[in-house]
Amino acid sequence: MQQNPLSQEELFTLVRAAQEGDTEAFGAIYDAYLTPVYRYVAFRFPEELAEDLVADIFVKAWEKLHTYKAQKNVPFAAWLFRIARHVVIDAYRRHRGFDELSENVQDENTSSDPKRRTERGMTISTVRKAMNELPRRYRETLLLSYVSDLTHAEIAKAMGIREGTVRILKFRALKKLESYLPSTIKDSV
DSSP, X not given: OOOOSSOHHHHHHHHHHHHTTOHHHHHHHHHHHHHHHHHHHHTTSOXXXXXXXXXXXXXXXXXXXXXXXXXXSOOHHHHHHHXXXXXXXXXXXXXTTOOSSOTTOOOTTXXXXXXXXXXXHHHHHHHHHHHHHSOHHHHHHHIIIIISOOOHHHHHHHHTSOHHHXXXXXXXXXXXXXXXXXXXXXXXX
């Protein structure tokens, strides 16, 4: 799992400075969390909309930063992803007719071999379809864990549940996801 490049002390210092109006400190926080937040949103929406939603998430985080209290034992990432979850839920409500995942998603960073890109695209499409079959809490747990690289503790805080519940949800979600995947995908993943 990828870890945040900022130490807890650095993050705490940046949050304190940003709460006092330091935009450069908030910029450093933005740089540290942009990729995981973007991945979390981009898995659910088309690229154009995902970029707008990520911008909304960070605007809301800036506006609500004064409400974050480190001593409440809530990691900053969990606080930020709680905002992200709410923005995503609101976007679903506004765009009810949206397909959650595109059938034509291709990873542009993959090598230029058309066969590999096609196979990867088909695998991603199959996994996304299987993810859509999962109950919402299972899907949310897997996305926060594997797509956004949050720890169990951060996921628990973001979802408002206990850390042990996250482990159980994650285990059950993986088992259920496995049952939805064809054997060809199970062997290659």
